Amino acid sequence: MQGGKIIVLLGVNGAGKTTLMRIIAGLENPDEGKLFFNGKNIDAKGLRQVSTLVFQKSAMFSMNVYDNLAYGLRIRGVHKEEISRKVCAELEAVRLSGFEKRRAKKTSGGEQQRIALARAFLLDSNILLLDEPTANLDPNSATIIEKAIINKKSTQQIIVMSTHNLSQARRMADEIVHIYNGEIVEAAEPENFFENPKSEISRKFVNGELEF
Amino acid sequence: MADIIVTAFQQAIKLIESGNPEVYATVYRSIYVAGLGTLLSCVWSIPIAVFLGLYNFRGKWFVKGVFNALIGIPTVALGLLLYLFFSRQGELGSFHLLYTLNGIAIGEAILVTPIIVSFTANALGTADTQLRDLAKTLGASGLRTNLTLIRETIWSMVLSITASFNRGFGELGIATIVGGNLLGETRVLTTAISTEIDFGRFDIAMAYAILLMTIVIVLALTISIIERVRQEEGLWGKMSLWRGLGGS
Numbered sequence: 001m002q003g004g005k006i007i008v009l010l011g012v013n014g015a016g017k018t019t020l021m022r023i024i025a026g027l028e029n030p031d032e033g034k035l036f037f038n039g040k041n042i043d044a045k046g047l048r049q050v051s052t053l054v055f056q057k058s059a060m061f062s063m064n065v066y067d068n069l070a071y072g073l074r075i076r077g078v079h080k081e082e083i084s085r086k087v088c089a090e091l092e093a094v095r096l097s098g099f100e101k102r103r104a105k106k107t108s109g110g111e112q113q114r115i116a117l118a119r120a121f122l123l124d125s126n127i128l129l130l131d132e133p134t135a136n137l138d139p140n141s142a143t144i145i146e147k148a149i150i151n152k153k154s155t156q157q158i159i160v161m162s163t164h165n166l167s168q169a170r171r172m173a174d175e176i177v178h179i180y181n182g183e184i185v186e187a188a189e190p191e192n193f194f195e196n197p198k199s200e201i202s203r204k205f206v207n208g209e210l211e212f
Numbered sequence: 213m214a215d216i217i218v219t220a221f222q223q224a225i226k227l228i229e230s231g232n233p234e235v236y237a238t239v240y241r242s243i244y245v246a247g248l249g250t251l252l253s254c255v256w257s258i259p260i261a262v263f264l265g266l267y268n269f270r271g272k273w274f275v276k277g278v279f280n281a282l283i284g285i286p287t288v289a290l291g292l293l294l295y296l297f298f299s300r301q302g303e304l305g306s307f308h309l310l311y312t313l314n315g316i317a318i319g320e321a322i323l324v325t326p327i328i329v330s331f332t333a334n335a336l337g338t339a340d341t342q343l344r345d346l347a348k349t350l351g352a353s354g355l356r357t358n359l360t361l362i363r364e365t366i367w368s369m370v371l372s373i374t375a376s377f378n379r380g381f382g383e384l385g386i387a388t389i390v391g392g393n394l395l396g397e398t399r400v401l402t403t404a405i406s407t408e409i410d411f412g413r414f415d416i417a418m419a420y421a422i423l424l425m426t427i428v429i430v431l432a433l434t435i436s437i438i439e440r441v442r443q444e445e446g447l448w449g450k451m452s453l454w455r456g457l458g459g460s
Contacts, residue, residue, distance in 0.1 A: 027345050053349040059342040062364055072350035103443075123350065 001127075001158045006149065008173035009162040010193075012210060016182035017162035018056065021129045024160065025053035037126075051127035056135055058116035060104035065096070065115055068104045072123045090118040094148050110141030117145060121152055128152070130161040134168065146172060166206065170194060178202045180210075220418030227419050234396065239423060242400040245313050245387070246380035249320030250373060257328035258369065264329065265336025265365075266358050276333060282326035287385030294319045295389050311392040316400070319386035324376035331375070335368030336361060367439060374435050378428050 001007055009017045022028040023035070026047030035042050037050060052072075061068050069087045078086075091097050094114035099107065104115055113133060120128060130149065134142035150172065153159065163169055169176055169190065176193040178186040178201070186193065186202040197203040204210040227235050264276060296302050298310040309315035339361050347357040362369075384402040391398035393407060401424045408417035 022345075025349050027348060048348055048351065051349070052351075053345075055342060055346070057342070059340065059346040061343065061346070061360065071347075071352075075351045075356065119350070 001160065003126075003156045003158050004153060005174035006153060006159045006161060006172050007175045007177060008169045008190075009160060009177050009179055010164065010166070010169050010173075010205075011162075011179035012164060012205070015179045017164075017179055018131055019182070020179065021053060021131045021160065021162055024127060025051050025129050027053065050125060051129055052120040052123050052125040053129040054113075054116050054120045054131060054133055056132040058109075058112040060107075060112055060115065062103075062105060064100065065091070065102050065104050065107070066100040068115060069119045069122060072119065076123075086122055087118075090122050093121065093151065094118045095144055110137045110144075113137060113141065114145060114148070117148060121148070124157070126156065127158045127160065130159065132162050132164070134163075134165070142168075166194075178205065180205070216414055216418065219415045220422060223415045224419035224422040227416070227423070235423075237396070238399055238401055238404050238420070239427070241313060241398070242381055242402070242424070243427070245316040245320055245391075245400060246377050248314070248317040249380045250324055250377045252317060252321035253324045253328055253376065254373060257325050258332060260325075261329045261332035261369075262336065262358070262362060264333035265339075266361065276330070279326045279329045279333070283330060285323065285326070287323060287383045288389065289385075290319060290323055291386040291389030294322070294386065298390060310390065311394060311398055313391070313398055316387050316391040316398065319390045320380035320383065323383060323386060324379055327376045327379060328369075328372050331372035332365070332369050335365040335372075339365050367442070370435065374431065378431070381428060382424065 009020065011017050019028065023030050024047060026044035026049075029044055035047065037046070042050075061071065063071075066087055069090060070083045073083045073086065087100070088097070091099060094117055096111060096114055096118065099111070099115070104112065107115065117130075117133060120130075133149070134145050137145070146168070149159065149161065161172065173190045176186075176188055176190055177184055178193070178197075178199075180201050186197060186199045188198070192198075193202065194206055197206055201210065264272065264279075294315070295310065297304045298307070298315055299305055300310075309318060343364055344357055344361060347360045352360060382402060384406060387393070387398075387400050387403050388406065391400065391403065393399050393403040399407070401420055405417045405420045405424070408414070408420060
């Protein structure tokens, strides 16, 4: 995986996208195989230090929005004023300025997902994992989130996003990785994947003929 | 029956208004033994609950089952057991705890231990597993993750501690057997009610019962109000909204 790109994990429900995300995030151990980061073997603890996962169903601490965003920065010992500056900037990026003192759990689903995204953005991890970040959201929230993710692309950061939404994958991906039954069946640039899929499973998936 | 209740209410008001020092002392002693007992219990119950709630080990289900079963322990049985320990020939006789408020408080601390342990451990065990993952993915260490989960379930702990206080406040067995119901020394509200019934003074007994119930209800309502305020944006948030709407 290369930095500065959005890699989209595409696949039907139950294909293994979330499991793969959780393994990369260091929240689960793989049944077999090894994980490498920057050419070195890495364990779950190490992965947790270089990655941040945004869950499909956003989870919020029973704190206000500001404290939710500041949580990871405080762990890293970031200075108070620096935290304040960064939190305000990220809230603006997801169009939630002025939400600082609101109870995070009292905000809407779309707002919670944007808070979760801003919270992950703040940490500037080497790997940013987004598990279906726009699933079940209204079109407006989905658009805001998509724009924020695209704006976040930097030369160093690896962004891995899972979705089963083909049009979203086409809009956002720099590279598509198609997963089926827990295995990668194809990895290609979006144009190649959608216009000329190499595997039969991917062709069926793109044409909506894949049974699962 | 209705007459007795009406008379009891009048008697309760008279008792409160009379400024009778023994009435206030009885209320104070009840709050003291239940409060001290609950606080004392927290010292060991919360660490046990945190361990049971957050860590997995062999036989955990059995330990949790024992604590769950002990929630309903009969207070007279526990009182009798403590009497034997606290009596002069007992293992703890040298501490002179029999017929003292501290003796009752220790009994109540033991009585409420299963309540705090079971409720708190269950709350921690069922805390959203996603919150654990969230804390981890944001970089929290194992200890910090556990502290975060404790913070997230703090309200369940408050509720279990309140329930424990109420259990201790309203129990009779330990207060009678360990405390001895000594007038002016170890008489608490529950033993006072029992005594007044023995003397056939049902109106005074009812008056004490009303005092007991009032304290329990006021405490429960206070906790509910605090919980409600906590769940909302907070009083400051509401005041800001009020100012924003043109209020002063």
